[in-house]
Amino acid sequence: MLKSHADPRVTAKIGAWVEYLAIYDCMLLMAGGQAIILNRHFGLNEAPLEFLFTNMGYWGFMSTILCGIVRHFRRKMLSIPFEALSLAARNVAGGDFSVHLDPTRKDGKKDYVEVLFEDFNKMVVELGSAELMKNDFISSVSHEIKTPLAVMQNYASALQNPEIPASTQREYASIIISAAQRLNTLVSNILKLSKLDNSELKPTQIEFDLSRQLSECALAFEDWWERKNISFSAELSDKCLIRSNPELLEIVWNNLLSNALKFTEEGGSVTLRQTEQHGIVTVEIADTGCGMDEQTTSRIFDKFYQGDTSHNAEGNGLGLALVARVMEILGGQIHLQSQPGKGTVFAVELGHPQINISATKQQQNANI
Numbered sequence: 097m098l099k100s101h102a103d104p105r106v107t108a109k110i111g112a113w114v115e116y117l118a119i120y121d122c123m124l125l126m127a128g129g130q131a132i133i134l135n136r137h138f139g140l141n142e143a144p145l146e147f148l149f150t151n152m153g154y155w156g157f158m159s160t161i162l163c164g165i166v167r168h169f170r171r172k173m174l175s176i177p178f179e180a181l182s183l184a185a186r187n188v189a190g191g192d193f194s195v196h197l198d199p200t201r202k203d204g205k206k207d208y209v210e211v212l213f214e215d216f217n218k219m220v221v222e223l224g225s226a227e228l229m230k231n232d233f234i235s236s237v238s239h240e241i242k243t244p245l246a247v248m249q250n251y252a253s254a255l256q257n258p259e260i261p262a263s264t265q266r267e268y269a270s271i272i273i274s275a276a277q278r279l280n281t282l283v284s285n286i287l288k289l290s291k292l293d294n295s296e297l298k299p300t301q302i303e304f305d306l307s308r309q310l311s312e313c314a315l316a317f318e319d320w321w322e323r324k325n326i327s328f329s330a331e332l333s334d335k336c337l338i339r340s341n342p343e344l345l346e347i348v349w350n351n352l353l354s355n356a357l358k359f360t361e362e363g364g365s366v367t368l369r370q371t372e373q374h375g376i377v378t379v380e381i382a383d384t385g386c387g388m389d390e391q392t393t394s395r396i397f398d399k400f401y402q403g404d405t406s407h408n409a410e411g412n413g414l415g416l417a418l419v420a421r422v423m424e425i426l427g428g429q430i431h432l433q434s435q436p437g438k439g440t441v442f443a444v445e446l447g448h449p450q451i452n453i454s455a456t457k458q459q460q461n462a463n464i
């Protein structure tokens with residue numbers, strides 16, 4: 097329990113005179129009722145004035161004792177716990193997330209004060225985690241932005257040298273364009289994540305052909321797999337009508353396909369597979385790339401996390417964080433199987449009530 101300190105904002109006092117007078121009035125009312133009963137049975141019409149004053153003094157004394165008892169229990173059960181809660185809340189507001197409120201009861205039972213303390217402690221832990229994530233996010237964003245900016249600045253400065261050959265100038269210009277594209281992708285992904293986290297993007301549900309969308313997303317990477325001599329195959333249904341948000345799902349397919357092609361060496365293979373069973377559509381993207389160990393797979397969906405540091409120049413660690421957030425919004429699931437040196441398989445399951453499968457034709461193999 098935190099040590100309580102008087103808060104100058106609290107002006108109400110425990111055991112104020114108005115409370116004492118209210119209790120005393122109740123006592124006198126009770127005494128009056130008692131006097132009426134006694135008078136009826138024993139006749140108190142001739143009671144001396146001294147008796148009346150003594151009786152009033154007695155009830156005044158009893159009112160004082162009762163006020164003290166009420167004040168004691170009120171302070172013990174309400175004022176002290178809420179003083180500690182107020183102090184803890186001020187500390188949290190000041191940025192101290194190590195605050196912890198201990199139970200006030202010693203019998204192990206819980207009343208509403210105990211439950212309030214328990215919920216407050218949970219809230220502080222969540223706020224501390226959120227603050228740590230925010231600081232890590234800002235640090236990671238700063239680092240990721242500084243890197244391409246430094247590349248662009250250095251090569252732009254080098255281009256100012258008039259003695260550089262034309263071929264070298266084109267090479268430097270290509271590097272600058274690549275760094276600018278990376279920076280643009282980073283900013284776009286940050287904005288998308290921000291909108292998704294703040295629920296600014298409302299997932300509008302429309303009916304569309306998932307098979308066609310997968311084909312179009314795959315064809316957008318055709319130059320990539322041809323350049324790296326990667327064998328790309330697709331096993332898709334003729335048609336798969338679902339009701340969901342195509343824009344958000346496109347983020348998923350583009351990021352998963354991009355990762356598969358990025359981490360697959362020349363001469364490797366990537367497979368896009370779509371199946372439907374018991375009302376659940378599963379889309380698998382498998383590659384024969386470098387794979388991941390358990391430590392990497394456990395953190396792969398964290399923002400800015402990059403397990404393979406040798407590929408840092410090719411990404412910013414936000415793609416899979418976007419995928420995970422989209423799956424959370426759409427109610428789908430994503431599973432991961434990977435082993436170092438044996439490739440990776442991402443499996444996306446679309447079976448939530450928000451994603452209604454309207455019609456699915458028989459699956460067939462196809463090379464895109």
